Amino acid sequence: MARPRWLRIGLLLVWGIILAAALAAFLFDRGAAQHQLATLLAASGWAAGAIYLLLGSLRAFTLIPAAYLVLAGLVVLNPGPLWLLTLAGIAVSSTSIYFFSGAMGLGEYFEVHHPEKLARLRRAIERHELTVIIGWSFFPLAPTDLISYVCGALRVNYTRFLVGILVGEGAVCALYIWGAHWLLGRLI
Numbered sequence: 236m237a238r239p240r241w242l243r244i245g246l247l248l249v250w251g252i253i254l255a256a257a258l259a260a261f262l263f264d265r266g267a268a269q270h271q272l273a274t275l276l277a278a279s280g281w282a283a284g285a286i287y288l289l290l291g292s293l294r295a296f297t298l299i300p301a302a303y304l305v306l307a308g309l310v311v312l313n314p315g316p317l318w319l320l321t322l323a324g325i326a327v328s329s330t331s332i333y334f335f336s337g338a339m340g341l342g343e344y345f346e347v348h349h350p351e352k353l354a355r356l357r358r359a360i361e362r363h364e365l366t367v368i369i370g371w372s373f374f375p376l377a378p379t380d381l382i383s384y385v386c387g388a389l390r391v392n393y394t395r396f397l398v399g400i401l402v403g404e405g406a407v408c409a410l411y412i413w414g415a416h417w418l419l420g421r422l423i
Contacts, residue, residue, distance in 0.1 A: 283311045284320055291324015295332050295380045301325060301404070302375070305411050314416045321408050322401055329383040329400045336387030357389060364391060365399050372403025379404055 287308050294304055301321065308317045346353060360367050368391075371382040379400060386396045 280312075284316060287312060287317075288320050288324055288327075291321060292327035292331075294324065295328035295383070300378065301408070302411060305408060306415070309412065309415055309419070314412050318405075318409055318412050321412070322405055325379070325404045325408075326397060326401060329379065330393075330397065332380055332383035333387035333393065333396060336384045356385060360386070360389060360391060365395050368396060368399025369403040372400050373407045374403075375407060 287304070291301070291304055294301060301324075304324075305317070305321055308321065312320065368382060368386065371377045372379050383396075383400070
């Protein structure tokens with residue numbers, strides 16, 4: 236079902252505003268943004284968790300890898316809650332991108348600009364849907380946001396998509412979080 240043009244433009248505008256605000260904070264006033272975030276996160280464990288979850292949920296719209304947020308979270312959260320909040324944020328952001336991709340017309344874009352690659356990816360997903368999604372989500376150099384876009388554009392079964400994302404990201408984030416926690420414990 237095609238979405239109305241006004242909805243597509245509106246969603247692109249919202250995405251552009253979020254991206255522009257994140258880039259502006261990062262490029263022009265990085266020190267102040269980092270100081271404000273550190274102050275907020277240090278205030279309370281509940282506040283830190285809520286802010287972390289909010290940032291994790293919005294992170295994908297800026298196309299910033301989750302690993303950066305995980306590293307920041309290591310400073311203020313214990314590994315167990317950090318892992319759970321990370322997965323919750325990934326579930327929200329991946330779901331948003333999955334459903335948002337149709338509004339952006341990514342399916343049409345891939346069909347026009349990369350028909351061979353799209354056909355190859357479509358065949359791989361059709362044959363080994365869950366395996367491809369889990370593997371992609373687990374591999375540190377493959378952006379999970381991209382598989383979310385592709386799965387949304389290809390109309391992959393949402394439940395299998397989300398399970399694949401959570402299994403792959405859950406495993407790699409567990410390695411990041413408990414590995415970094417162990418390493419920091421040895422160094423400090």
